[in-house]
Amino acid sequence: MNREQVCLLKEIMEISFVLDETALYLDTHPNDEKALRLHNSYAQRYSEMVSLYEAKYGPMKNHSMSQYPWAYINDPWPWEFDYSLC
Template identity: 55%
Template sequence: MKNNQAELLEQLMEVGFVLVETNLYLDTHPDDERALRLHNTFSQKYKELECIYEAQYGPLKFTSMSVLPWQYVDEPWPWDVDFGKCRC
């Protein structure tokens, strides 16, 4: 896996973590406008990163697969990445 690909996956995971945490917080604090803005900002960032990743490396989810041949079978799956080996 290329370093740039691993970096994009890592960014997606970091932003995804923020989305899960802000979502959990908003479950108990639905009127917190600052938290809602933060969640919406990171939600947009996630969509942008996902779009960049999929344009360069193929689909991340089954809902993104619309082109044959299926690219994901030729590459390491996101959960198979060893990030320790990708960094120089």
């Protein structure tokens, strides 16, 4: 496992957490424009980070585009990373 891959995946997971939390907040506060701007900025960042990860290391999800041969099953799996590297 390479440190850059681990750190990139960790950042994607952190951004995903922020998106989940802001989405839950916005479910009950739909008119909070500041929260919506925050959510949208993280959504953009998430999209960019996932695109970067997939370009370098292959698909993150089984419904993502894959090069030939099918790459979703390639190691390592997310639970096999040593996140203390970051």
